Every structure is written in structure tokens, then in C-alpha cells.
Amino acid sequence: MRSSLATVAHKEAGMRPDSSLCVGAVVPRTGRLARLGDPLSFVIDMLAPRLTEVRNTRRHPLRFATRDSRSDPVHAAQAVRELVEHDRADVVITMAGTKVLPAVAGACEALGVPCVSTTFPWQAYVYSRADDIDHRFDWTYHFAWGLDDIAAVFADIWERLDDTPAVGCLWNDDLQGRLLRHDRHGFAPAAARRGHTLTDPGGYREPAADFTPHIRHLRRHGATVVTSAATAADLALFHRQAREAGYLPRLITCSRWLTYPHIDPHDGPARGRHELADARVATLVYWTPSHPHRSSLDGSTADELAAAYQQGTGKPWLQPLGLAHALVEVAHHALTHADDPADRRAVARAIGRTRLDTIAGPLDWTSGPTPNIALIPLVGGQWHPTRDGHRLAVVTNSAAPDVPVTADVAPTS
Known part of the structure; x- marks a missing residue:
């Protein structure tokens, strides 16, 4: 099947009837991840009318095409096929979904x-x-952070407490949990290098039904901090059951859905949000309106992008907004700097040599930890309750000192 897919793609590359170029986007417009696809949809709607051409050795008309992944890996792969066969996409951008994105x-x-x-x-x-x-991929490139970066940020947060806490792990039994436990490239060895001892009660299956055994284990081993990568619904279940059992961790750190303002794509925005309202969950932060970066396209600031999103949608800014904007920046940059923007192989090579200052920060594919990867730094954040809901405060900034700290770490209430 793979060879037939490739044949279709290469035939399509030779069927271009004009000099136009296309940026294709796979976005979860429907399904459980739909809310998480909003930033990329917004950015494309905002930028497409402005980015109508690419100036390479000559001018090429530029268009954008979007296909719905339906929050499902099978439909996501089909969306790529449609972008290639019907929209003649020269480059594809995507974000969101631990199973959808790899598809x-x-x-x-x-x-x-x-x-x-x-x-x-x-x-x-x-x-x-x-x-x-x-492993070196021929066509696909990614920018993000590492599990070791998450561990370093969380260690920064834990170390803001008065003592050196014993840290308990709440990790699933899927790929995510296995990678967090990985003895070379995972979260656990990076935390150990910072001098932290982790206690792991074992994985759980998502969605979780009962955390009682995990709570007993963490309590028995004196874990005063819990670190997790759970969904909001699962973390809310753990938080509720822990309180009912009289187990009150001083702090919870979570790297998954809690980077968003208490939105759980599995169960809608309501479930989990209210139960975690007083938990002061700490999390990783990769982009805020206060990040001191500008768009490579027009020089607009992170704060201006966040304001445009809030004005255009009536919703609070989301961290993925900056990354979504950077996706378009990288795609446009690659088409502009490819030896031949109508040659997909040349566009892939252009991405691989990209060094670009974006609204999400500097991206450099020439110096990543492995081929095809560019890194962005993380800082530490914590959700603080306010009169109007919740505010994501920056509480540590060791990896990015130019991002201002806006609050101290506050133990769970």
C-alpha cells in the first residue's frame, strides 16, 4: 500500500496545471479534538488572505487547503490523501492528537x-x-520539546517548595507512559539526574475507572508531589478520590491537557474543569502572549496574536496558538527558500535546513537532538483561580529567562 500511495503522490506532483502552490492543513474540526484544532483553523483563516503568493525565483500564487481529521487516525490519513490527490498540496502542516498526528x-x-x-x-x-x-525520516519534520525538558521544568517547580519532595507518578500504560518511564530518553531518568526519587505505582488504562490502588501506593511511599500526564477527566477523578481518602499532595504537575484552560477533549469542557478548580495544577508552558517573539511574516508580536484570537473568537488564547502560527511560518519559509518550490523533495530539503525566528521562538532543524526535530524551550506554569476563572501564571523560567515570571509556586489548596 505504501508504494501505491507514493506512486499516486509522484504522479500528482507532475500534474500541476499552473505555477500555484498549496499549503495543506490537517485540522481536527470535528470529534473529540475539535476544540484543540481551533488555533490552527484561526491562524489559517487569518493568514490565508494575506499570504497569496510565494516569491522564489519567480512569483507563485499561494493557496491554503484544509481537511478535517475528524479526530481519528484513519480519517487523518485519508485527509492527507485528499490534500495530495485533490488539492495538490506541496507541504502539509498539522498539530494535536497523540494518535492522529503520527497518522x-x-x-x-x-x-x-x-x-x-x-x-x-x-x-x-x-x-x-x-x-x-x-531514525531519519525523508519527508516529515517536527518541532516541540522533549520529555527531558518537561522533567527539568517540573523539577524547577518542585524545587520551589520548602523541602525536597518525594514525587509520585500517575502515568498510563500506553505509549505515553512507556516513554515517560524509558530508561534512556524518558522523564524518569531526567528527573533522577536532578536528584529526585520517583515512586511509580504502575500504569492505568485510559479512561481510568478507579485510582484507589494508585492512591494507596503513593500514600504508603510518602509522595507529597504527584506528577502526571493524564487527561483532565482522569486527573479530576484522581484528585476527587485522593481527597476522599484523605490523601492531599502538596502539588500536582501535569503535562497533558492541563496546558489548556481546563478543557478535556474526551468529555467536553465542563467535566473535570470544575473539579480541578482549586487544585492549582502546575504544567508546562511553551507559549504565552508575554513571550518576546515576533512573526517572521509581518513582525507581529505574541501579544498581538493572542489579542486577535480573543477578539476574533470571543475565547481565551490557547498555548497552541503560537505553535499554529509558527507552522504556517515554516511552511511559507520552506516554499520561499526551496530550490524549486514545485518540487516536493526540494521543499523537504528546505525544511531540513531551516533556521527561522518565529512567533513561537527560534526554530533550527540543523541542530536538533535527532534528525527532523527542532526544539523550543519550556518554562513552568501554574493555573491560579481568579474571579473570572483561571489564569496561567509563569512560575519558573530557567530555560527561557526572557519570559517573565508572573507568580510564585502555590501549593495545592
Whole structure:
């Protein structure tokens, strides 16, 4: 099947009737991830009317095409096929979904079309598609952070407490949990290098039904901090059951859905949000309106992008907004600097040599930890309750000192 997909792609590359170029986007417009696709949809709607051409050795008309992944890996792969066969996409961009994103990247690799993606740790991106952490993909590129970066940020947060806490792990039994536990490239060894001892009660299956055994284990081992990568619904269940059992961790750190303002794509925005309202969950932060970066397209600031999103949608800014904008920046840059923007292989090579200052920060594919990867730094954040809901405060900034700290770490109430 892979060879037939590639044949279709290469035939399509030779059927271009004009000099126009196309940026294709796979976006979860429907299904459980739909809310998480909003930033990329907004950015494309905002930028497409402004980015109508690419100036390379000559001018090429530029258009954007979007296909719905339906929040499902099978439909995501089909969306890539449609972008290649019907829209003649020269490069594909995507974000969101620990199973959907690898499906998009895998389809692009099989079809021979360049792809740029973002939003989850690079180790997960590689290991969800290959057995070797140093595997070199021909067509697909990713920018994000590593599990070791998350561990460093969380250690920064834990160390803001008065003592050195014993840290308990709440990790699932899927790929995510296995990678967090990985003895070389995972979260656990990076935390150990900072001098932290982790206690792991074992994985759980999502969605979780009962955390009682995990709570007993963490309590028995004196874990005063809990670190997790759970969905909001699962974390809310743990928080509720822990309180009912009289187990009150001083702090919870979570790297998954809690980077968003208490939105759980599995169960809608309501469930989990209210139960975690007083938990002061700490999380990773990769983009805020206060980040001191500008768009490579027009010089607009992070604060201006966030304001445009809030004005245009009536919704609070989301961290993926900056990454979504950077996806378009990278795609446009690659088409502009490719030896031949109508040659997909040339566009892929252009991505691989990209060094670009974006609204999400500097991206450099020439110096990543493995081939096909560019890194962005993380800072530490914590959700603080306010009169109007919740505010994501920056509480540590060791990896990015130019991002201002706006609050101290506050123990769970």
C-alpha cells in the first residue's frame, strides 16, 4: 500500500496545471479534538488572505487547503490523501492528537509530501513511528520539546517548595507512559539526574475507572508531589478520590491537557474543569502572549496574536496558538527558500535546513537532538483561580529567562 500511495503522490506532483502552490492543513474540526484544532483553523483563516503568493525565483500564487481529521487516525490519513490527490498540496502542516498526528506524518511519509507538525514531545513523535530514536525520516519534520525538558521544568517547580519532595507518578500504560518511564530518553531518568526519587505505582488504562490502588501506593511511599500526564477527566477523578481518602499532595504537575484552560477533549469542557478548580495544577508552558517573539511574516508580536484570537473568537488564547502560527511560518519559509518550490523533495530539503525566528521562538532543524526535530524551550506554569476563572501564571523560567515570571509556586489548596 505504501508504494501505491507514493506512486499516486509522484504522479500528482507532475500534474500541476499552473505555477500555484498549496499549503495543506490537517485540522481536527470535528470529534473529540475539535476544540484543540481551533488555533490552527484561526491562524489559517487569518493568514490565508494575506499570504497569496510565494516569491522564489519567480512569483507563485499561494493557496491554503484544509481537511478535517475528524479526530481519528484513519480519517487523518485519508485527509492527507485528499490534500495530495485533490488539492495538490506541496507541504502539509498539522498539530494535536497523540494518535492522529503520527497518522498524518506517516501518511505524508508514504505519499512523499513534506510535513511539519508540532504539539507533543519529540521522543513520542519518533517512537510512535520508528524503533530507533535516531531514525531519519525523508519527508516529515517536527518541532516541540522533549520529555527531558518537561522533567527539568517540573523539577524547577518542585524545587520551589520548602523541602525536597518525594514525587509520585500517575502515568498510563500506553505509549505515553512507556516513554515517560524509558530508561534512556524518558522523564524518569531526567528527573533522577536532578536528584529526585520517583515512586511509580504502575500504569492505568485510559479512561481510568478507579485510582484507589494508585492512591494507596503513593500514600504508603510518602509522595507529597504527584506528577502526571493524564487527561483532565482522569486527573479530576484522581484528585476527587485522593481527597476522599484523605490523601492531599502538596502539588500536582501535569503535562497533558492541563496546558489548556481546563478543557478535556474526551468529555467536553465542563467535566473535570470544575473539579480541578482549586487544585492549582502546575504544567508546562511553551507559549504565552508575554513571550518576546515576533512573526517572521509581518513582525507581529505574541501579544498581538493572542489579542486577535480573543477578539476574533470571543475565547481565551490557547498555548497552541503560537505553535499554529509558527507552522504556517515554516511552511511559507520552506516554499520561499526551496530550490524549486514545485518540487516536493526540494521543499523537504528546505525544511531540513531551516533556521527561522518565529512567533513561537527560534526554530533550527540543523541542530536538533535527532534528525527532523527542532526544539523550543519550556518554562513552568501554574493555573491560579481568579474571579473570572483561571489564569496561567509563569512560575519558573530557567530555560527561557526572557519570559517573565508572573507568580510564585502555590501549593495545592
